[in-house]
Amino acid sequence: MTFRSYMETALAEARAAATRGEVPVGAVVVRDGEVLARAGNRTRELNDPTAHAEVLAIRAACAAQGQERLPGCDLYVTLEPCPMCAAAISFARIGRLYYGATDPKSGGVAHGARVFEHPQCHHAPEVYDGIGGEAAERLLKDFFADRRDG
């Protein structure tokens, strides 16, 4: 199925992030079947705590479009977005959010702040979770297990 392949792209970005020593999370912005931007975490590389995959993908897609918002776009991300990224997704007017693994510790969609359910949230995307979640979760577990061992 089509949505599967975009999550595969996001997973590829997550794997690439892991090889850079970054927490393995990847994101892709898609519109009408076209990939506008793809990114993985780069917080360490950029010394930037906001350089999450979703934020980088949204920034790149906006820059490519010359727009401050991305209506009609879908965002695929391997992990449940944190509150910061959920807010960015709302500000960007992303139409549909597909995410893989759930994140009870730091997620802000189904957990914690539940940004899209908050009365102050002016735009909430349609949310589809659990897509490719197993692969995304394994990637994260392996990454943190390696770090502990090393």
Ligand SMILES: [Zn+2]
């Ligand atoms: Zn985030």
